[in-house]
Structure formats: C-alpha cells, structure tokens
Amino acid sequence: MGKSIIRIKDVTKFYRMGAETIAAVNGLSLSIKQGEVCCLFGKSGSGKSTLLNLIAGLEKPTSGQIIFNKKHIERMNEDQLAEFRQKYVGFVFQSYNLLPTLTAMENVTLPLIFRGVPVQERNERAMEMLKAVGLEGRANHKPSEMSGGQQQRVSIARAFINSPQVVFADEPTGNLDTKTTYEMMDLITGLAKKNHQTLVIVTHDMELSEYADRIVVMMDGKIERIDEQQQSGGEEV
Amino acid sequence: MSTRDLIMMAVRNLWKRKLRTFLTILGVVIGTTSIVVMISIGIGMNESFQKQVEEWGSLQVIDVYSNNGDMYISSDANANRGKPQKKAVLDAAAIDKFKQMEYVEAVSPIVRESMLLVCGKYVSNASFIGIDPAAMEALGYKVEEGRTLTAEDKEGIVVGRDVITSFYNPKLSWQMQMQAEAPEINVMEDKVIMTYDGNYGTKYANKSIKPIKTPVLGIMPDGGGNGYNVVMPLKQMEKIQKDKEAWKKKQGNTGSANQKKKGEYEQVAVKVSDLNKVQEVQQQIKDMGYQASSLTDQLNTMKETTKMLRIVLGAIGAVSLIVAAIGITNTMVMAIYERTREIGIMKVIGASLRDIKLLFLTEAAFIGFAGGVLGIITSFLMSLIVNLVATKQASEMTSSIPVWLYLSAVAFATVIGVLSGYLPAKRAMKLSALTAIKTE
Numbered sequence A: 001m002g003k004s005i006i007r008i009k010d011v012t013k014f015y016r017m018g019a020e021t022i023a024a025v026n027g028l029s030l031s032i033k034q035g036e037v038c039c040l041f042g043k044s045g046s047g048k049s050t051l052l053n054l055i056a057g058l059e060k061p062t063s064g065q066i067i068f069n070k071k072h073i074e075r076m077n078e079d080q081l082a083e084f085r086q087k088y089v090g091f092v093f094q095s096y097n098l099l100p101t102l103t104a105m106e107n108v109t110l111p112l113i114f115r116g117v118p119v120q121e122r123n124e125r126a127m128e129m130l131k132a133v134g135l136e137g138r139a140n141h142k143p144s145e146m147s148g149g150q151q152q153r154v155s156i157a158r159a160f161i162n163s164p165q166v167v168f169a170d171e172p173t174g175n176l177d178t179k180t181t182y183e184m185m186d187l188i189t190g191l192a193k194k195n196h197q198t199l200v201i202v203t204h205d206m207e208l209s210e211y212a213d214r215i216v217v218m219m220d221g222k223i224e225r226i227d228e229q230q231q232s233g234g235e236e237v
Numbered sequence B: 001m002s003t004r005d006l007i008m009m010a011v012r013n014l015w016k017r018k019l020r021t022f023l024t025i026l027g028v029v030i031g032t033t034s035i036v037v038m039i040s041i042g043i044g045m046n047e048s049f050q051k052q053v054e055e056w057g058s059l060q061v062i063d064v065y066s067n068n069g070d071m072y073i074s075s076d077a078n079a080n081r082g083k084p085q086k087k088a089v090l091d092a093a094a095i096d097k098f099k100q101m102e103y104v105e106a107v108s109p110i111v112r113e114s115m116l117l118v119c120g121k122y123v124s125n126a127s128f129i130g131i132d133p134a135a136m137e138a139l140g141y142k143v144e145e146g147r148t149l150t151a152e153d154k155e156g157i158v159v160g161r162d163v164i165t166s167f168y169n170p171k172l173s174w175q176m177q178m179q180a181e182a183p184e185i186n187v188m189e190d191k192v193i194m195t196y197d198g199n200y201g202t203k204y205a206n207k208s209i210k211p212i213k214t215p216v217l218g219i220m221p222d223g224g225g226n227g228y229n230v231v232m233p234l235k236q237m238e239k240i241q242k243d244k245e246a247w248k249k250k251q252g253n254t255g256s257a258n259q260k261k262k263g264e265y266e267q268v269a270v271k272v273s274d275l276n277k278v279q280e281v282q283q284q285i286k287d288m289g290y291q292a293s294s295l296t297d298q299l300n301t302m303k304e305t306t307k308m309l310r311i312v313l314g315a316i317g318a319v320s321l322i323v324a325a326i327g328i329t330n331t332m333v334m335a336i337y338e339r340t341r342e343i344g345i346m347k348v349i350g351a352s353l354r355d356i357k358l359l360f361l362t363e364a365a366f367i368g369f370a371g372g373v374l375g376i377i378t379s380f381l382m383s384l385i386v387n388l389v390a391t392k393q394a395s396e397m398t399s400s401i402p403v404w405l406y407l408s409a410v411a412f413a414t415v416i417g418v419l420s421g422y423l424p425a426k427r428a429m430k431l432s433a434l435t436a437i438k439t440e
Helices: A048-055 A080-087 A104-116 A120-132 A148-160 A178-194 B003-016 B016-053 B092-099 B161-165 B172-179 B232-248 B277-287 B295-338 B340-348 B355-395 B403-430 B431-437
Strands: A004-017 A020-033 A037-042 A064-066 A090-095 A166-170 A199-205 A214-219 A220-226 B061-065 B105-117 B123-131 B159-160 B192-196 B216-219 B229-233 B267-272 B292-294
Touching: A004 A048, A004 A199, A020 A199, A020 A220, A037 A048, A037 A178, A037 B403, A048 A064, A048 A166, A048 A199, A064 B216, A080 B292, A080 B355, A104 A120, A104 A148, A120 A148, A120 B159, A148 A166, A148 A178, A166 A178, A166 B340, A178 A199, A178 B277, A220 B229, B003 B016, B016 B172, B016 B403, B061 B277, B092 B105, B092 B232, B092 B431, B105 B232, B105 B340, B123 B159, B123 B161, B123 B232, B159 B161, B161 B192, B172 B431, B192 B267, B267 B277, B277 B295, B292 B295, B295 B340, B340 B431, B355 B403
Parallel strands: A037 A199, A037 A214, A090 A166, A166 A199, B123 B229, B159 B216
Antiparallel strands: A004 A020, A004 A064, A214 A220, B061 B267, B061 B292, B105 B123, B105 B192, B105 B267, B159 B229
C-alpha cells in the first residue's frame, strides 16, 4: 500500500450533555493509506461516526490534528472546507441524502454544478457514472420513484463523480436487505479500487468488514485493535 | 456555481411551492402597484398643472425686464437685499449676450403698445406686441388659422381670437353696444387697419392721426395668454411708435417721463431649449442684474403646494411594499426550516457558503422581480381606471406613469427582494452541515 493520505494525531472530541461531558473520540491516532479500504467498526456509541465526521471536516475536534495530504482539516474555515469537500471528498450516507425534487441524473451532477462544470460535460460524466452503477435507464427518475438500493446507487454515483481521493461511507447499507447490501459493497469497493481511491466505511456489521483491507475496531472513543486483511473482497469485482 | 444553474435552481425551488410563492409574489404585486399608482397620481397632477400653465404661454420662455437701479420688485427681493443694484439695460448688446448663453434658443425684444384694431365701422381694443418675427414660433405663440410671423415678414399682424370677438361699433352708446349683435368680421379677408387714436370712429376722433393699413397673417386661439393680443414684427411696431412720437411732438407734447432711450427695451423674451434648464438660465440672467420671471415660477409654486399630498401618497404605497418585503422574508425563513436537510446535503457535497447564500438571495430576488413585473402591469391597468374616473369627474387626480417609473419599480421590487432575502440567506449559510443533514 502507498503512503498515508489521512493522518489523525491524538484527536479528541468532547460533547457537553448538560452537566456531563462525553468523550466521543478520546485521544485517538490513526493513519489511513492512499487507496486502501478502511473500515471503522464498532458498536453504536463507540465514536466511529464521530471520527468519520471529524475526518470529513463536518465537525471540529476538541483537540488534536487531522491532516489530509499535508492540509490541516481542523484549521480550515467553512469556505476552505467546502472547497476541500468539493475537490477531494465523496460521501455515501445510510439515508442516501438525495434531493427529492431532482432526478437521478441531476442528483449525480450536483457536485459538478457546485464546481461550475458546464452542462454538457457534467451530463456526460453523470451518464457514465449512472452506467457504472447500472442505472442508465433511470436517469430521469426522481428518488421517490426508485427502490432503496437504486437510491443508494445514485448516491454512490454522486460520491464518485468528482473522482475524489477519499470516499466516506457512513453505514452505507444500513437501510438495505442482505442481497442488496452485498451488491452495494461490491459496487462501492469496486469503484474505489478501480481508480485507486481511498474508501472509509463506518459500519457495525461484521459482514461488511470482509471487504476492508483494514478493520479499525473502536470502543468508547478509542481504537481497540486494528485487523489487517490479506485479501480484499473488492478486488474480486 | 454558474449564474444559469443558480437561476434554474432558484426558480425550481420556488416552483416546487407554487401556492406559497404565488402568495408572496402577490404581496409584492400589491406593494409595487400601490407605490407606482400613488407616485403616478403625483406625476399626473404635476402634468395637469403644467398643461394648465402652458395654456398661459410657453413654459420655456423667460421674460426679462430691465432694471433701472431704483425700485427692485421681485419675489426674491430678500436674496438681493443689501446688494447694490447695478443698472441693467436691455439693449442690442444685452440681447446678443442672451443669445450666446447656453440652452438659449431664441431671444426677442417685446415692445408693447395699446392701440385699436379697426375693421369697417367696428373697432376693438388690443394689446399690440412687436417681436422679432423670426422668433415668434420659438416663443410659443400658436395660431389656429393662418400662420405665425417668419423672418421674411416686414409687416403683417397675427390677431388673438378674443380681439376679433370684441369688435364693437364706437358710434353707439355703451347700452346700445351691449344689445347690439356681434358683428360678423373675417379679419383674414376684410380690410383691417390699426390706430393709436383711442377715439377713432367717434366724434372725438383726431383727424391728424393716420390709421395704418396692415395685412392679417394669422389668428391666435382665444383664452390663454394671447387672446387679446396682436403680434407684429418689431420693425413695424418701431415705425408706428416713431410716427406716434412725431405726432406727439407736433402736438406740442414733450413726451412722457418714462420714455425709453433709443435702442433700449423694457422687456425681452428668452426662449430656453430645455424645460429643465429654464430656472438655471433665469438665475443666470438675474445674476446679470435683470429682473426675470417665467411661468415655471408659477408651476413650481403649484407643485410646491401639492408636495405634501404627493409625499403622503408615496408613503401609503411604501407601507404596502414594506409589508410585502416582510412577506418575502417570512417565506424565505420558512423555506429554510423546510429545506434545512437539503441545505445540509448541498453543503456536504461541496456547495460553498457563497452558493448557499446566492441561492437564497436569487430566490428572494426572483420573487421581488416577478412581483415587480406583475406589479407594473397591474399599475398600468389601475392607472387607466384612475384616469377614466378622473375624466368623468373632471378631476385633476390623473395618473401618469413614465417609462422610468416602470423600470425603477421593477428594479426597486427586485432590490427589496434581495434585501428581504438577506437575513434568511445568512441563516441558511450559518447552518451546520452535520446538524442539517441529521434533520428529518
């Protein structure tokens, strides 16, 4: 594996809940390598989602450093974060997070719209992405006209359309049945491996961790252990 | 994010909630309409004043009087109090000076003489005015029959309609004159003469005064400023005055005390090419030491008296537009609550703060713009109705909407939209992406 793309140094994140202070992430350090599929695994409340949000710049850490390609994410302001997300990051969410009024095609092009890519170019790229996720026939359907699996495919297409260096997936299959879950995991890891993109998956499902090169098992805001896997399921695609 | 995408997305968002968008726009329509109609009534009133004043003569003509340096009778005497009054003479040099001033189109001396116009056995009293014939049209004299004087005219008169209808037979006593039928006189064709003998045609007539023959070239409309006037070329008038002086001398009369020196005039009319520059030119002439007045003085006084009314009208319109602006803000704030999640998603997938802000501002601006455009259409219709009612009641409350008012109404409504959308846009911008995305 190549050099590390994300380095997390002694990061903590405290939440204040009334009089109590909860440490969601507590003095955690981790390196994620370029092109690897990294799985943040843990029970609910283990701090895995918070860690993902911190890496993606959706939340600011209470202390510590998060370095993405030599850039300090924790020091970025809102504008810099927007640019960072626009250029380097793709997101897949458990609840798909598609805009309900836009068609599949428009949802996929949205990141390109914010980047100011001209209509024709972005439509071509969106069509390619929809083909890659097997939804070319559904380009003009609205999210409400699609199944959960199809919606997640649209959101995967949207996450990858910018050719981001890292794709974050937060419980990407939480709302899907088992069969669709495997389809989705094959698809997402396949796409990431193909372009040597880094994939960070948050899950509480042990089955999914089979797809990962590395499994980071979390507990109470700390890393319990890290499992390295020789074979990655994604490469079979 | 390109402007095109921004507008497309904004319109789409508004379209999604048609009824609410429509109602918000309706508020702006009502606001715009009321402000435009109120202002248009103010403008309409001013225009009808102007029309009224224009009946008295041209608004673009300044009457300049010489200043003898003694009594200074002027409306702005206060402004000149304490200043030594220099003597300002209206002579050929002064006229040349006026002609060279900016915005001055024509200049003519005005020489007045009260004489009788005679046609057969009938006479009519009239104020005879000698002017530079070339400047007659420019000075705002209008004819309803025949023509105005031109530069080529050496002699010939243009008669006011009221002069013609006041012909009477001087031989009759005044009671008989009252009962007598108005004589039928066609001055354009009948032989017409002028005389400075006030007793012409009566037994007191002075045989030593020779009446002057002259062709009639045109007739000026009755009423207005020139109904009782007779206009002739300056040269012809000067000749008559010379004759009169000669006759007076012969009679042993040494002439009146206020007799003007040769080549000096009591009054000069100055035509200004641009209505908006009349006051400016008038002030310049005053600064030269002359007394000057124009009908714009009267017009301004009239406008001043209705200023308060116009301000109140405008304020009524402004209130409804403010209500509409609050409506826009409310709609946009509501939209943020509904679209919190959407805003979060957009932020997470790379929308900059600027994009979010612009999106909301564009939506608000569009509401303002659409309201403005529909507003001027309804204003146009309202204006028609107001004028219809005004004509029926012969009221001065007419409505007039100039093009600039249409354009600035749309621009203003759009600006109001943007301003109303600013606070909501700021809120949308500040939403935390993470919290927003977790909102259900």
